[in-house]
Amino acid sequence: MDHARYSDDYIAGILGDVRVIAMVGASATPNRPSYFAMKYLIGKGYTVIPVNPGLLGQEILKQKVVGSLAELAAPVDMIDIFRNSEAALAVTREAIGLKDKLGLKVVWMQLGVTNEAAASEAEAAGLKVVMNRCPKIEYGRLSGEIGWSGVNAGTISSKRPLLSGRGVQSHTLAPKR
Secondary structure (H helix, E strand, C coil), X not given: CXXXXXXXXXXXXXXXXXXXXXXXXXXXXXXXXXXXXXXXXXXXXXXXXXXXXXXXXXXXXXXXXXXXXXXXXXXXXXXXXXXXXXXXXXXXXXXXXXXXXXXXXXXXXXXXXXXXXXXXXXXXXXCEEECCCCHHHHHHHHHCHHHHHCCCCCCCCCCCCCECCCCCCCECCCCCC
């Protein structure tokens, strides 16, 4: 797969299928990108489990922090890596080892995080891979919600967006399963 670009259908398919996300490198600091992304994804109905050995046993956004992927209980659909590109390979290898136990489907590497070896190994293990993207940004872009933030989505349409039932600015990709 060409990881320089992904089709909207590929990304939307992942975000529509995933329900439980383990966020590796989650931060308890409210102005950190991982905190903001976690808060947004929880608001969209995802279960997000923070993974951070330095915060083991604490809570982030009322979610108990685990120290490693090995401490997760199934099901976990996606690993979201908020670590640097070098660390992504080790995290991916650990995820591959737990793939069957967790029911894992996706390895997602955040903005600025790319590791071709990790992507190749994950795909060889049957996992979908996304690199250098943020699920929060992609969800907002694909749902049309990001347009409420003053960002031009580049689409002119009379089609009304799908609303989540939580207000006019809370769009959704598809009905929750």
